[in-house]
Amino acid sequence: MAETEDSKIKIPYFPGCTLKTTAKNFESSAVKSAEKLGVEMVELPKWNCCGTVSSLASDDLMKHLAPVRDFIRVEEMNEEGVVDNEYRMLTLCSMCFNTLKQTNARVKASPEDLESVNNFMYLEKDYQGKVEVTHLFELLDEMGFDALQDKVTHSLKGLKVAPYYGCLLLRPKSVGIDNAENPSIIERFITAIGGNPVENWEARSRCCGSYHTVENKAIVVKLAKGIIENARSAGAECIITSCPLCAFNLDSRQEEIIREDSEYRPMPVFYFTQLLGLALGLDKKDLRFEDNFIDPEPLLVQKGLNI
Amino acid sequence: MKKIVLTRHNTDFQKEVEKISGEKITSCDQCGVCSGSCPLSDEMEITPSTMMKMSQLGLFEVMETNAMWICASCYSCMARCPRGLDLSKVAEAMRQISLRKAVDSMDLNGIDKKEAARLPSIALVGAFRKLTG
Numbered sequence: 001m002a003e004t005e006d007s008k009i010k011i012p013y014f015p016g017c018t019l020k021t022t023a024k025n026f027e028s029s030a031v032k033s034a035e036k037l038g039v040e041m042v043e044l045p046k047w048n049c050c051g052t053v054s055s056l057a058s059d060d061l062m063k064h065l066a067p068v069r070d071f072i073r074v075e076e077m078n079e080e081g082v083v084d085n086e087y088r089m090l091t092l093c094s095m096c097f098n099t100l101k102q103t104n105a106r107v108k109a110s111p112e113d114l115e116s117v118n119n120f121m122y123l124e125k126d127y128q129g130k131v132e133v134t135h136l137f138e139l140l141d142e143m144g145f146d147a148l149q150d151k152v153t154h155s156l157k158g159l160k161v162a163p164y165y166g167c168l169l170l171r172p173k174s175v176g177i178d179n180a181e182n183p184s185i186i187e188r189f190i191t192a193i194g195g196n197p198v199e200n201w202e203a204r205s206r207c208c209g210s211y212h213t214v215e216n217k218a219i220v221v222k223l224a225k226g227i228i229e230n231a232r233s234a235g236a237e238c239i240i241t242s243c244p245l246c247a248f249n250l251d252s253r254q255e256e257i258i259r260e261d262s263e264y265r266p267m268p269v270f271y272f273t274q275l276l277g278l279a280l281g282l283d284k285k286d287l288r289f290e291d292n293f294i295d296p297e298p299l300l301v302q303k304g305l306n307i
Numbered sequence: 308m309k310k311i312v313l314t315r316h317n318t319d320f321q322k323e324v325e326k327i328s329g330e331k332i333t334s335c336d337q338c339g340v341c342s343g344s345c346p347l348s349d350e351m352e353i354t355p356s357t358m359m360k361m362s363q364l365g366l367f368e369v370m371e372t373n374a375m376w377i378c379a380s381c382y383s384c385m386a387r388c389p390r391g392l393d394l395s396k397v398a399e400a401m402r403q404i405s406l407r408k409a410v411d412s413m414d415l416n417g418i419d420k421k422e423a424a425r426l427p428s429i430a431l432v433g434a435f436r437k438l439t440g
Contacts, residue, residue: 017428052432056380056399058329063436095429171382172393180386207346207381211433214426215413219350219377248427 010083011139012074013041016096017049023093023244023271025288030092030136030273032286037143037151041090042083044073052095053211054102061116067103068117071131072124087130090139092273094243098168101133101175135169136273137185137242138177145192153281155194159303161275162198162236163187164227165205166246180205186240189272193279201234203227208249220249221256228254228267237299238268240275247271252293268296278305317365324362327400334390335359341384341394350377355384355394362397375401376412376438406440413438 019027034041047070055063074089091097107114108129118126140148163186170176170183178185183205187197206227209220228250231239241247251269258264269292277287278300284307289296300306325332335356342354352372353361361369369375378398385393405412413434423431 017432022425022427049428049432051436052429053380053436055436056393056396057327057403058396059327060403093429095433167381167383171386173386205383207379207383209347210379210381211430211437212377212379213430214418214434215438219347223346244427245429245433248430252425 008038008040009086009139009143010040010042011086011088011090012077012083013043013090014047014050014070014096014100015043016091016093018093018244023247023291025291026092026244026247026271026273028286028288029271029277029282032282033273033277033280034136036277036280036282037140037148039139039143042077044070044077044089045082047073050096050099050103052099054099061113064103064106064113065117065121067100068107068127069121069124070100071104072121072127074131075128076125078130088132088134088139090134090136092136092242094135094166094168094241095245097133097135098175102172104131104133105174135177135242137169137189140189141185145188148189149192149194152193152279154279154305154307156190156275156279156305157194157303158196159194159275159305160198160235160237161190161195162201162231162234162239163190163204164231164239164241164246164250166241166243167205167207167210169242170205186272189276190240193276195275198231198234198236201230201236203230206230208246210245210249213245213249213253217253217256221253221260224249224253225257225261225264228257232265232267236267237303238270238296240270240272242272244271254294266294268292268294268299270296278307281307311364311366313364317367319365320367321362321365323404324365324397324400327403328393328396330392330394330396330400332359332363332392332397335363335392336390338389340387340389344383344387345378346381346383347377347379359392359394359397362401370401370405374398375405380437402437406438409440411439415439 170180173180190197209223213220339356342356351374358374375398380395
């Protein structure tokens with residue numbers, strides 16, 4: 001489908017650490033899908049880790065330096081003409097999105113904090129507070145899910161997809177992309193690409209246990225199983241997420257669930273961009289299903305969606 | 308039941324938690340919505356609302372329970388608290404009080420090497436930020 005010049009968006013893109021390591025399937029499917037939709041994701045030069053978890057202590061401004069340094073990169077990209085008056089910073093990972101957005105809100109609300117941060121990083125240009133942190137779901141919503149539907153060439157044929165929001169796309173409410181208690185954005189996305197969103201499953205925004213997967217795996221295995229079984233009982237054939245840590249806990253930790261329970265039936269977990277790419281007719285090599293722990297191929301074959 | 312006798316030290320502890328968290332913990336009404344919303348309260352030795360009550364009173368025994376370490380900052384309680392309190396900040400304040408004394412809550416050498424290679428970097432960075440000083 002030919003793109004008209006005016007529908008092109010060229011946007012600064014913050015990948016974060018995990019998209020370059022264990023979530024390459026997320027990055028590759030997102031970048032290629034965006035390209036199909038007329039969005040060029042321009043990776044920030046010299047970006048650094050956002051810190052993963054937002055600092056919740058009022059007195060350690062130090063932990064907000066890393067996100068601000070990334071915001072400065074976005075302002076530089078505009079000054080240097082890499083992008084044209086585009087101060088939105090596109091994120092894919094829910095944790096990066098949340099951490100960056102919380103820091104941005106803090107320094108924008110407190111000129112005093114911003115001054116301290118700028119003074120501390122005296123070798124950098126001052127952050128002017130122009131950046132808006134945005135998530136790919138928000139960008140797709142802004143471009144219109146109807147418009148997205150028009151670009152779908154390989155409909156998901158009613159595949160029953162459970163939209164897993166997790167925590168950090170929705171909470172705190174001040175940074176959430178939708179209503180914290182009753183969101184609909186991922187459901188609308190699923191419908192647009194021809195899937196059938198699983199409705200009324202209570203665990204869609206329940207915590208997966210997050211970083212406890214490092215030192216308290218048992219908690220995560222229990223939570224993951226609860227979330228997956230809740231989705232299954234509501235009719236899900238697969239789950240989608242935008243968080244590489246949720247993806248690890250829900251997908252890879254099924255290895256532990258299977259080990260503990262021989263009756264357990266595996267459930268494929270996708271990055272939402274993998275299903276987006278599938279619907280847009282991307283090459284299989286860009287979707288990288290081989291990186292998913294639970295092999296989604298049998299489900300795709302069964303549904304006539306294999307490519 | 309043991310009689311609770313409060314001293315100046317209890318007030319000091321309560322004030323420190325309020326200072327680091329930035330939350331007015333004394334405004335908690337003990338309605339219990341946080342405990343009902345917490346996906347991890349089953350794993351905690353005390354419920355989130357008990358954690359709030361104990362920190363209101365400045366009972367440092369709260370630091371001897373695992374509640375603050377189990378809280379993974381999912382903000383479910385905060386989204387529903389009728390007083391607008393952010394319990395994840397209260398838990399963070401108490402973690403910080405401990406971590407700033409250089410007492411880690413996880414053993415880095417305890418992570419299996421094979422497991423470490425498999426874990427996403429956000430899991431490792433998140434755990435280090437929350438559980439080590």
